[in-house]
Amino acid sequence: MDFFVLMLAIPLVSGALLTIVGERDWAPNLNVVASLGTFLAAVGLTGEIVANGPRFAFGEQFFIDSLNVFFVALTAFVGLTTSIFSGPYMKIERDRGRLTKPRLRLYKSMYQLFMFTMLAALTTNNLGILWVAMEAATLTTVLLVSLYRTPASLEAAWKYFILCGVGIAQALFGTVLLYFAAERVLGATGNALLWTHLVDVKSQLEPTIMALSFIFLLVGYGTKVGLAPLHNWLPDAHAEGPTPVSAVLSGLLLNVALYAILRCKVLADGALPEGYAGNLMIGFGLFTLLVAAFFLSRQKDVKRMFAYSSIEHMGLITFAFGMGGPVANFAGLLHMTMHSLTKSAIFFAVGHATQKTETQLMENIRGLIKINPLIGWGLMLGTLAILGMPPFGVFASEFMILTHAMKHYPWATPILLLALGVAFASIFGKVQAMVFGETTARRLPHAPAIMPVFLHLGIVLMLGLYIPPYLTRWFHEASRMLG
């Protein structure tokens, strides 16, 4: 059977299945097995694309090339490790009485449906369906953010729904305008929203419409990326939802939203004068980076702090893609991969740490390394990695972004260095205090899932030291496509 069909069918079917059998004892295993199946199908699909080049599926409605297959592989991988992590995590939450069986059923089934919407958004060729899938991704996660039903989590979920709903409505208006521009060239057929058709005629699209359309698309999908000043939902949703949800929101959803912007940018670049779309992204990126860096220092809640760190990195990546060109695009893609892997590893470690101390307030989390050295070191190494310390991969991508900025946008360098410096100072001190010193943590009956943390960090470390040539080739091809 076709790998692509399998990859979309497994999460969809298992999501539906889990709504029925989600309360059985073996349901968490089904969740992991389904994620494993999705991952294997994604690996198969990747192999196929690497060997045979881009392909269509379901007529021309789906299109997989080297750019999105790379995100597909990453999404399926983080989806798998998060499902492994969430097994023991959710067991402990249930023992603590924070979650009931029906809510765990909801969690598992929505988790699979969320994976489905992410993968559909990544592989669709139709920019309208891309919008539909992004909105569906919001819908599947709203009830996950409010899973604990605490006042704070309900507030967070409400903010998430309304802000992302309004944001994504802007993106729909942008899509309408894009269709309007496309229809003048391609005619009012169903093909006028297909990206592969649009990219052939991108230089003929009406610039007046495309300029407005890109602004709406950038602001709309940018809300989901967490670009300032529309980032307010993100720290709340990350801090108040269960930790596996924080991990996939940070590691996957933000990437997929950014991917949507990238696809639209390729079209806008073709139609508009050089640098229009890029400069907008540079502006948004730098502003986001600065805002996030300065909010970082004021955080008291550990998950909130790392949520702001995600915003910061998204700003940096948006800036990199805004600069454009093969080098900056390569750095942007690499940084997206690194951030995704590192941040989800950090959330895994933080999740277990907050369970052991029963608080998310950093001042009450102390001495993790005494009670569980692996979690302590996982958090410490993950933090060092995300702060851009060599030899981790984040260093490589940040270094590339910085040197490229120095060469082409020298005025931006002080801003970048300032933001990265402030972020380093605020995060490092707090994490150090949490990891070392007298402990406030206690042992729990279920062993935490350590494997995903170190698997992610291991890959990040490896990619920092050595990027295999086939991966380099793949990144190069993808960044060339972005122009």
Add this chain to the structure above:
Amino acid sequence: MTPSIPLSAQLINLFAAVILLLAFAMLAQRRMHSLVNLFALQGLALCLATLVAAVTTGQVHLYFSAGLTLLLKVVALPWILYRLVRQLNIKGDVEALINIPTTMLVGIGLVMVAFNVALPISELSHTITRGTLGIALAVIMLAFLMMITRQKAISQVVGFLSMENGLFLAATSATYGMPMVVELGIALDVLVGMIILGVFFFQIRDQFDSLDIRHMEKLKDS
């Protein structure tokens, strides 16, 4: 002298104007029940505008689009909203943050902005409905204003749905509607979103004993 405008275009402009008027009426309406009524009426006007466009241009998918609007925005969503209002026992007036005359004045300003933004684009359009693009943008902005100024969670949702109406009007006016598969997808999202919100409202009410979002302003960066 401007050339005479065909009847169909006049009709569409009329319905678009009705949609805009209803957007203002929603902005001014304090009672929850009447707000849902106005929303249903707005859906009906949108449906009729799409229908006129369908009859004039003979585009088959516009008929589907009109039917979809009728089912979703005039029947299904208002029905869900009425049920929610009844079951959640939302009584009394909708509280607004800013008093209504001020809101209306801000709204008028927004309409002017919207028309100016839409002007260069509607000149490029060749559809008979192009004049309504400015109106569509104005409806979107008024709905946005309503979401900002209202205190009750459910009236924010009505604002959100009204924004969706504006977006559909924009799609119809600029391009005779989006491709069928996209419109179906959007409709599905709106419906599922509404059902999830219904569930969500009960969670909020159980937790806060009210649907007033003033209770939900605790999460801040101190």
